[in-house]
Amino acid sequence: MNKNVGIVIVSHSPDVARGTADMVRQMVGDDVPLAWCGGNPDGGLGTSVPDILAAIDRAWSERGVAVLVDLGGAETNSEMAIEMLPEERAGRVLLCNAPIVEGAVMAGTEASAGSSLEDVRRTAEELRPA
């Protein structure tokens, strides 16, 4: 159970986040803990720190969690959420500097093989314009 690194997808748009998660599920399978969040409480575009923390909790794995984000606020709010993690989870959640959809599929594929959190992030970040 949860022997693989988890993946969290954070987008300003719940549709983008849900769709990205669908792609990971369909392409990689169910052996990776996966959660997504997106949108603000009013139903508009945005991200929220409590939602990100809750998503990290849903995708939690003792091996760690890799977070994929889209733009600006998604990144800063995810950084804030990571800083607010309880002490026993500190250092086991990493933000990936990668495109959200492609990065999530790459990270999910790497995670499904039982790779470490650092390797999962490296694979997601390997996919960058030359």
Place this chain on the structure above:
Amino acid sequence: MTGGAAMNGQNHRSILMRHEVGLHARPSVKLTKLAKTFRSRIDLALSADGPWIDAKSIVKVMATKAPKDTVLHFRAEGDDADDALSALVGLVERDFDDGD
């Protein structure tokens, strides 16, 4: 259509990929995930002369963008190399089990 040879202690097999979409995203993920289940070092090339890439790297496998009717070459080195090559060739033969 498969071919095999042992070269320099490595096992080598090739297979014609007939899958309609070629080595696109979903087939790449399946191939990489399967390769990662073996301990052997496994390389993939679109030509017997290389260049060889790490078949366990999803980014590199997807970047090959190999189209339908490409011959995929696999080489493996390690204690489960034979099993790895059989499994990978089998996956390509079955059109990556698409439709499941």
